Amino acid sequence: MRLSGTARIRVAAALAGVAGLLTMGVTAPARAAAVLPYQDPSLPVATRVADLLGRMTLDDKVGQMMQTERGVTTAADITTYRLGSVLSGGGSAPSPNTPAGWADMYDSYQRGALATPLQIPMLYGIDAVHGNNNVPGSTIFPHNIGLGATRDPALVQRIGRATAEEVTGAGQDWTFAPCLCVARNDRWGRTYESFGEKPELATAMTTVVDGLQGSRLDGPASVLATAKHYIGDGGTTGGVDQGNTQISEAELRAVHLPPFRAAVERGVGSVMLSFSSFDGTKLHAHKYLVTDVLKGELGFTGFVVSDWAAVDQLDGQRGFTQAEIVTAFNAGLDMAMVPADWKAFAGYLRAAVQSGQIPAARVDDANRRILTKKFELGLFEKPYADRSYASTIGSAEHRALARQAVRQSQVLLKRGILPLAKTGGKIFVAGKSADDIGNQSGGWTLSWQGASGNTVPGTSILAGIRAAVGSGTTVTYNRDGTGIDSSYRAAIAVVGETPYAEGEGDRPGSLGLDATDLATLARLRATGVPVVVVLVSGRPLDIASEIGAWNALVAAWLPGTEGGGVADVLFGDYAPTGKLPVTWMQSAAQQPINDGDGKTPLFPYGYGLSYADAPDPTPTPTPTPTPTTPSASCKVRYTTNDWSSGFTGTVALTNTGAAAVNPWTLTWTFGAGQTVTQAWSARVTQSGSAVTATGEAWSASLAPGATVSFGFNGSHSGSNPRPAAFTLNGSPCAAE
Ligand code: GLC
Numbered sequence: 001m002r003l004s005g006t007a008r009i010r011v012a013a014a015l016a017g018v019a020g021l022l023t024m025g026v027t028a029p030a031r032a033a034a035v036l037p038y039q040d041p042s043l044p045v046a047t048r049v050a051d052l053l054g055r056m057t058l059d060d061k062v063g064q065m066m067q068t069e070r071g072v073t074t075a076a077d078i079t080t081y082r083l084g085s086v087l088s089g090g091g092s093a094p095s096p097n098t099p100a101g102w103a104d105m106y107d108s109y110q111r112g113a114l115a116t117p118l119q120i121p122m123l124y125g126i127d128a129v130h131g132n133n134n135v136p137g138s139t140i141f142p143h144n145i146g147l148g149a150t151r152d153p154a155l156v157q158r159i160g161r162a163t164a165e166e167v168t169g170a171g172q173d174w175t176f177a178p179c180l181c182v183a184r185n186d187r188w189g190r191t192y193e194s195f196g197e198k199p200e201l202a203t204a205m206t207t208v209v210d211g212l213q214g215s216r217l218d219g220p221a222s223v224l225a226t227a228k229h230y231i232g233d234g235g236t237t238g239g240v241d242q243g244n245t246q247i248s249e250a251e252l253r254a255v256h257l258p259p260f261r262a263a264v265e266r267g268v269g270s271v272m273l274s275f276s277s278f279d280g281t282k283l284h285a286h287k288y289l290v291t292d293v294l295k296g297e298l299g300f301t302g303f304v305v306s307d308w309a310a311v312d313q314l315d316g317q318r319g320f321t322q323a324e325i326v327t328a329f330n331a332g333l334d335m336a337m338v339p340a341d342w343k344a345f346a347g348y349l350r351a352a353v354q355s356g357q358i359p360a361a362r363v364d365d366a367n368r369r370i371l372t373k374k375f376e377l378g379l380f381e382k383p384y385a386d387r388s389y390a391s392t393i394g395s396a397e398h399r400a401l402a403r404q405a406v407r408q409s410q411v412l413l414k415r416g417i418l419p420l421a422k423t424g425g426k427i428f429v430a431g432k433s434a435d436d437i438g439n440q441s442g443g444w445t446l447s448w449q450g451a452s453g454n455t456v457p458g459t460s461i462l463a464g465i466r467a468a469v470g471s472g473t474t475v476t477y478n479r480d481g482t483g484i485d486s487s488y489r490a491a492i493a494v495v496g497e498t499p500y501a502e503g504e505g506d507r508p509g510s511l512g513l514d515a516t517d518l519a520t521l522a523r524l525r526a527t528g529v530p531v532v533v534v535l536v537s538g539r540p541l542d543i544a545s546e547i548g549a550w551n552a553l554v555a556a557w558l559p560g561t562e563g564g565g566v567a568d569v570l571f572g573d574y575a576p577t578g579k580l581p582v583t584w585m586q587s588a589a590q591q592p593i594n595d596g597d598g599k600t601p602l603f604p605y606g607y608g609l610s611y612a613d614a615p616d617p618t619p620t621p622t623p624t625p626t627p628t629t630p631s632a633s634c635k636v637r638y639t640t641n642d643w644s645s646g647f648t649g650t651v652a653l654t655n656t657g658a659a660a661v662n663p664w665t666l667t668w669t670f671g672a673g674q675t676v677t678q679a680w681s682a683r684v685t686q687s688g689s690a691v692t693a694t695g696e697a698w699s700a701s702l703a704p705g706a707t708v709s710f711g712f713n714g715s716h717s718g719s720n721p722r723p724a725a726f727t728l729n730g731s732p733c734a735a736e
Pocket of ligand 1: 088089090127176228307308502
């Protein structure tokens with residue numbers, strides 16, 4: 001139970017009564033303090049909203065229409081500016097990053113909100129997109145693409161409930177999930193956040209909304225859910241993240257709208273707009289789709305929230321303007337996510353209302369929608385963190401549920417010698433993702449981009465394999481396959497992609513395995529030992545030229561912390577039932593490739609073998625030559641997302657040398673005015689113009705071929721040029 005706000009009001013009443021008694025003598029009975037209508041939970045929500053709205057000043061209303069980032073917001077700011085919501089961007093966590101640390105932070109912000117004249121509670125938003133991935137120790141469930149492979153809406157609802165409990169236990173009350181994106185091009189870096197390529201999959205899986213929100217928003221452990229990103233984010237040309245969805249309205253309605261209709265019918269409390277455009281018009285400026293279709297035709301009565309600083313993008317220039325703010329709110333936006341410069345944003349918004357550019361009726365409609373959800377959540381009565389659910393975080397029950405989801409999400413694409421016998425002989429395990437819980441969890445894990453390494457507590461796929469085999473079996477592990485010989489009865493190669501999120505994961509070029517994986521596979525195959533490949537990836541990969549040399553293949557997707565579920569399938573404790581949620585290409589040149597488009601895939605949508613199917617008789621063709629390693633000992637991909645005076649920088653550093661680099665230190669030089677302010681997934685320091693990045697404890701070493709990604713926020717004084725050069729432990733890196 002949250003600490004009861006009613007108790008707070010009753011205490012005041014009692015004190016008032018006592019005070020009255022003291023002045024009036026002890027004969028008069030204690031009078032209940034006057035409770036204003038909006039503070040009276042016995043009244044209908046609509047009545048409470050109307051009463052409260054009538055008491056609000058323009059500053060109150062402007063504050064409710066803004067959500068600011070925790071790194072640039074204090075509890076006092078909430079009081080002063082009457083802010084209605086705070087968020088954590090990916091990886092933005094309190095210190096200590098513990099459930100209690102989060103709940104303390106939440107309560108601190110809430111006290112700031114309750115210190116305002118009208119005491120309107122705030123909402124705290126986070127991306128709990130596969131479990132409460134912000135908090136170490138949380139259960140990390142398979143990403144949505146794996147859940148799509150289960151074809152099990154009831155399971156997904158249970159995952160929603162478990163996630164709601166772990167989110168509540170850490171004190172938060174709003175998650176920016178589920179992504180109801182329909183991924184139509186596997187090049188898109190957010191393909192794994194989609195349940196699959198067909199609208200009926202995401203539509204079926206909107207059961208997760210019921211799990212998250214419960215039967216009542218003020219029910220035990222219920223949290224506000226978010227249907228995102230409205231609309232067409234998965235249908236952009238070329239699969240470009242935040243790109244342009246150039247299809248007919250009929251196709252938009254047929255492919256991308258059904259999941260949102262289903263979520264609205266389930267009472268989803270918020271909808272997040274997409275960065276992308278529909279036919280050249282930004283969704284954040286699209287009045288027809290937001291107001292007429294979502295709110296009018298679909299009857300959505302919750303509130304619409306923007307994506308991260310998305311209003312800034314409307315005019316194609318850095319930063320936001322009053323005109324952009326007017327456009328977005330008049331299109332139907334109700335709450336803007338403003339990660340920086342939010343005081344300037346508040347000033348523009350206030351001025352736009354005062355000048356009539358944003359009609360008062362629009363302002364009241366936005367506030368009415370937001371306040372309605374706050375009342376329905378019970379925040380006015382129970383505003384503080386409910387820490388009683390902290391015990392559910394990473395609980396055995398939740399991990400067992402996650403393991404079941406992992407089992408059901410595995411898709412058997414080539415059977416070969418599977419299932420493996422548990423006892424006898426020797427099994428060799430290799431691959432960069434065999435003993436890497438960061439890789440098997442993917443993006444949005446502890447940080448925005450996620451990271452390779454032993455990032456969160458859980459069970460790696462290797463640990464799952466070791467636990468599955470009998471005492472009579474020897475399991476040997478070597479990351480790149482060194483040491484294997486023909487004495488092993490099988491080799492298991494766990495390969496695929498390293499973590500990424502959003503546009504950082506877009507792959508406009510090759511969709512094949514990287515050099516590290518190809519070298520490992522070649523080393524294993526050279527011995528003639530049957531190779532079972534487990535593919536840990538956020539999407540189908542271009543493997544047609546390789547699969548002939550593989551004895552078996554399981555698509556594991558991004559299973560999360562419970563790698564034991566993969567071993568359950570490999571050793572037959574669970575016969576595979578997963579079905580492809582996306583069509584599997586013959587080659588990257590086929591992208592986009594989707595069911596019914598007339599192209600011939602390697603494996604069709606819905607494909608998935610079971611152990612009742614005969615082993616595959618495919619012969620072993622000639623091995624593919626291993627590509628040569630590029631000359632530079634490292635390469636760096638450096639990208640930024642800029643706004644008026646700040647930016648988010650993302651670095652992907654790859655060790656292209658033949659030896660591990662431990663510890664790794666990447667350095668570069670910033671120009672005048674460029675300053676790092678906050679970093680994640682690495683330690684980034686700056687002295688003068690010299691910037692130094694080193695790995696966290698769990699990512700200090702960079703193996704040959706491995707890539708480490710990290711990010712940081714920074715400020716600039718007008719220009720934000722890319723650094724001229726990067727060096728890794730003193731040697732120059734190639735630019736990617
Ligand atoms: C990101 C994502 C969105 C997320 C939001 C807050 O840019 O597009 O999915 O919920 O910002 O982190």
